[in-house]
Amino acid sequence: MIRKNGLLLSLVLGLVVFWIGVHPQQVLAADEAGFTVKTVLPANQRDTSQTYFDLRVSPNQEQDLEVVIQNRNTAPLTVLLAAHSAFTNDNGVVEYGKSPKPADSTLPVNLQDIVTLPAEVTIPALSQQTVKIHLKMPAKPFSGTVLGGLQFKAKPDDKGNEKGAVTNRYVYAVGLMLSESDQPVVPDLKLRQVAADNDHGQPAIRANIQNFEAAILRNLHVNGYLYRQSGGKALYRSEKSRINMAPNSNFNFKLNLDKGPLIPGKYRLKLIAKGGGRTWNLTRTFTISKKDADKLHALSKPETPAASIPWYLILIGGIVLGISLYVGFKKIQSICRRKR
Secondary structure: OOOOOEEEEEEOOOOEEOOOOOOOEEOOOOHHHOEEEEEEOOOOEOOOOOOOEEEEOOOOOEEEEEEEEEEOOOOOEEEEEEEEEOEEOOOOOEEOOOOOOOOOOOOOOOHHHHEEOOOEEEEOOOOEEEEEEEEEOOOOOOOOOEEEEEEEEEOOOHHHOOOOOEEEEEEEEEEEEEEOOOOOOOOOEEEEEEEEEEEOOEEEEEEEEEEOOOOOEEEEEEEEEEEEOOOOOOOEEEEEEEEEEOOOEEEEEEEEOOOOOOOOEEEEEEEEEEEOOEEEEEEEEEEEOHHHHHHHHHHHOOOOOOOOOOHHHHHHHHHHHHHHHHHHHHHHHHHHHHHO
C-alpha cells in the first residue's frame, strides 16, 4: 500500500499579515489551526493601532519581544519557531517564510542574524505560554526599512498519523518591521542577469530585477520587449502587473518564447517598469550561444505523438479478419451438417 503524505500548508498569517501594496491588516485565526499567536507590543512600537511589530530601533539596541501562544487543543502542542527576512518570489509576491534563494546582496540586516528565539516550545493542553524573542541590533546604522516575519508552525506528530492520513499544518507569520529614523528612502531598480531559461518546461528569457534600496515597492508594472541587437521590431513581448517587492530583494521576470526558439546571436532586452510614481527604462544586450539555442530548441520541440497505423493497413487487416471469420463460420456449419 502506498502511503500518502499530504501536506496542507495554510498560511494563516498570524494576527497580522503584510500585504504589500495595502496597509498591514489583521487576519483572524482559523479554528482548525489549534493555536493562536498574539503579540505584546513594546514601548518602542511606532503604530499602536497595529498588532504586528513596527519598531523604532537604534544601533546596538537589545530588547526582548513577547508573543503569547494559546493552545486550543485538549492535548499538549509543540510549536516550531523561526525568523526570516522578507523576500520577493518570482510571481512578484512578498513572502515571509524561508527563501529558496540566498539573501539579496544589498540586504543591510538579515533578520536571522539579529533575532534569537527558541526552536520550539511545548504548550500544555488548553493553556497559553508567553515566549520571549531576543532582538539585538547591529552596531552599524541603516537607513530605510528592515522587513521580515516571525513564523510559528505546529510540529507534525508522526506517531499519531495513520497511513494514508493527510497532515494539516497551519503557519502563522507575525510581521516584524524595523526602522531607525523617519528619513524617507525610495525604492530603486536595477536589471541584473539576463539569460536563457527553462520556465516549467518552456523556453524563456529570464531577467533578474533587483530593488536595491531598503524600501517597499508597491504595485509595480513591468513590460518586457526582446529584440535582435540592432533590430527595431520586438520579437517577443511580456507584461506583468501588481508586482510587490520587499526591501533589498530581487525576482525573476520571465519572457516566454512561445513562437519558437531563438537562433544564436546577440539580442537586446528592454524593460519598462512603473511603480511608486517612477519609471525605469532597463536595457541589457546579451548573447544566445549555440549551446543556449540548442537548449531552447529542445524545450520548444512538441512531444512526438504515438506512431499511427496507415489507414490502408487497417483496411487490409479488417478484410483479412472478415474473410477468416467467414471461412471459420462455414467450416463450423459443414461439421455440424456431417454430424447430423
